[in-house]
Amino acid sequence: xxxxxxxxxxxxxxxxxxxxxxxxxxxxxxxxxxxxxxxxxxxxxxxxxxxxxxxxxxxxxxxxxxxxxxxxxxxxxxxxxxxxxxxxxxxxxxxxxxxxxxxxxxxxxxxxxxxxxxxxxxxxxx
Numbered sequence: 760x761x762x763x764x765x766x767x768x769x770x771x772x773x774x775x776x777x778x779x780x781x782x783x784x785x786x787x788x789x790x791x792x793x794x795x796x797x798x799x800x801x802x803x804x805x806x807x808x809x810x811x812x813x814x815x816x817x818x819x820x821x822x823x824x825x826x827x828x829x830x831x832x833x834x835x836x837x838x839x840x841x842x843x844x845x846x847x848x849x850x851x852x853x854x855x856x857x858x859x860x861x862x863x864x865x866x867x868x869x870x871x872x873x874x875x876x877x878x879x880x881x882x883x884x885x
Contacts, residue, residue: 760838762836762837762838763836763837764837764840767837767840767843767866768836770871771837771843771845771864771871774793774864774870774871775835775845775847777789777793778790778793778862778873779830782825783825783828785823785824785825787819787820790819791816791819793872793873794815794872794876795812795872795873795874796812796872797811797874798810798811799811799874800812800872800874801875802818802875802876802877802878803876803877803879804818804878805858805878805880826851826852827851827852828849828850828851828852828858829849829850829852830847830849831847831848831850832848833845833846833847833848834846834847840866841865841866842864843863843864843866844861844863844864845860845861845862846859846860846861846862847859847860847861848860851880856880856882857880858879858880859881860876861876861877862875862876863875863876
């Protein structure tokens with residue numbers, strides 16, 4: 760298995776940054792397009808546990824946008840030709856607490872999609 764094929768790494772990196780831009784713009788349609796449309800897609804957030812794309816969509820519609828944040832270190836790795844992980848650190852505006860985000864990406868016929876995501880803040884137990 761090839762790890763970090765340069766072309767695939769560039770594709771996933773672009774998808775990751777497209778998601779980050781959509782998140783900061785509260786572009787729900789763009790975020791939705793980057794998550795796999797399936798009941799098996801899950802997202803754990805700082806205060807929520809969401810099973811299935813419909814729960815994720817409902818959360819985004821009711822959220823009113825993500826708090827502004829600045830990315831820190833980002834580590835993206837591809838495994839083979841259709842699986843990748845993205846791990847990122849961030850700091851929300853007005854806070855000094857480090858946040859962490861992990862995304863699992865899979866390449867489908869219609870492109871790279873997040874199938875699992877986890878967001879947390881250091882020092883929280885929720």
